[in-house]
Amino acid sequence: MDSTGVDTSLDLNLNSSHNKATETEPVAEFVAFQGKELVKQDVSVSVEEFNRIRAENRRLTDMLTIVCESYNSLQNQFMELKNKNSENEAGATKKRKAEAAHDDYAYMIGFSGRSEGSCSDEGSSQRPKETIKASNIARVCVRTNPCDSSLIVRDGYQWRKYGQKVTRDNPSPRAYFRCSYAPRCPVKKKVQRSAEDSSILVATYDGEHNHPCPSPAEISMSPSHAANPIRPVPFTASIEPSATSVTLDLMQPGFIGDVKKSVGEMDALEIQQILVQQMAASLTRDPNFTAALAAAISGRVLEQSRVEKW
DNA sequence: CGAGTTTGACCCGCGC
DNA sequence: GCGCGGGTCAAACTCG
Numbered sequence: 001m002d003s004t005g006v007d008t009s010l011d012l013n014l015n016s017s018h019n020k021a022t023e024t025e026p027v028a029e030f031v032a033f034q035g036k037e038l039v040k041q042d043v044s045v046s047v048e049e050f051n052r053i054r055a056e057n058r059r060l061t062d063m064l065t066i067v068c069e070s071y072n073s074l075q076n077q078f079m080e081l082k083n084k085n086s087e088n089e090a091g092a093t094k095k096r097k098a099e100a101a102h103d104d105y106a107y108m109i110g111f112s113g114r115s116e117g118s119c120s121d122e123g124s125s126q127r128p129k130e131t132i133k134a135s136n137i138a139r140v141c142v143r144t145n146p147c148d149s150s151l152i153v154r155d156g157y158q159w160r161k162y163g164q165k166v167t168r169d170n171p172s173p174r175a176y177f178r179c180s181y182a183p184r185c186p187v188k189k190k191v192q193r194s195a196e197d198s199s200i201l202v203a204t205y206d207g208e209h210n211h212p213c214p215s216p217a218e219i220s221m222s223p224s225h226a227a228n229p230i231r232p233v234p235f236t237a238s239i240e241p242s243a244t245s246v247t248l249d250l251m252q253p254g255f256i257g258d259v260k261k262s263v264g265e266m267d268a269l270e271i272q273q274i275l276v277q278q279m280a281a282s283l284t285r286d287p288n289f290t291a292a293l294a295a296a297i298s299g300r301v302l303e304q305s306r307v308e309k310w
Numbered sequence: 311c312g313a314g315t316t317t318g319a320c321c322c323g324c325g326c
Numbered sequence: 327g328c329g330c331g332g333g334t335c336a337a338a339c340t341c342g
Contacts, residue, residue: 161315163334176333180314190333 138205141194151175151191153203159189170195182211 142153151164151173160180166173172193179185187207194200 160313162336164316165332165334168331174332188333
């Protein structure tokens with residue numbers, strides 16, 4: 001937190017004013033004067049501090065209001081899409097186009113999970129090979145900088161790219177990754193930009209890791225990560241100042257189970273609760289977010305105090 | 311020099 | 327049976 005800098009500078013100013021007084025005033029007068037002055041200074045500093053905290057509190061409240069409004073708007077969009085999707089499912093053909101529409105729906109809400117047979121629409125169109133293998137498919141989307149063309153989704157695991165392909169329904173290439181942390185880990189990951197919004201990366205995880213998450217030390221020991229360091233916490237919130245991307249915390253207790261559950265099986269309240277929990281947990285636990293928030297707030301406070309001085 | 315990435319070729323399942 | 331498209335392989339290449 002940089003906000004301590006504000007207090008330090010204030011203290012230094014106060015001290016310097018006292019020093020000036022001691023140089024010019026006789027001792028007796030100074031003692032009496034300093035007594036009153038100290039009380040005055042304390043009160044004014046306290047009031048200043050109080051006002052500062054009140055302003056900070058007001059700003060944080062405003063920010064919270066904005067976040068809540070954004071969340072509500074997203075929630076409304078999600079409900080609309082959900083309704084639309086249920087209508088589509090009622091009269092939908094089992095062609096790939098319908099499947100793609102369902103995928104877009106999954107993209108919009110940020111994640112989707114499918115357990116085998118839970119999605120009647122997709123289950124029939126899946127290849128048998130996939131149906132057998134894909135007992136645990138989770139989809140995660142991550143908003144990234146549109147200028148950034150790399151198909152890298154930082155989730156804390158070590159991935160080795162083994163292929164890339166341009167698919168028919170999406171102009172952007174799809175990258176194929178295997179978990180390289182454990183030699184026999186069966187997990188695969190496909191990463192592709194959303195066809196509708198190129199700033200959204202859609203990662204599809206296939207399978208379950210048969211090993212514990214890499215520890216921070218192990219991640220940092222890895223040469224590839226030393227060159228391109230990633231945050232070692234799996235699926236944690238990641239907020240980049242340039243891109244302002246938020247990744248849902250999929251390793252939260254209770255979330256994995258929900259990911260495995262089909263979206264259709266989750267009721268609105270359940271989804272809402274999960275989203276709220278994930279948003280709150282992701283924001284509060286991420287040190288980058290708290291640091292960025294602190295920097296922004298302290299920056300504004302400093303700017304305002306400078307303006308007030310003028 | 312080793313590990314990771316790129317990319318064209320190949321394999322396999324599905325739909326017609 | 328054939329063509330299409332997604333997924334995987336593996337040699338060449340890159341980078342630290």
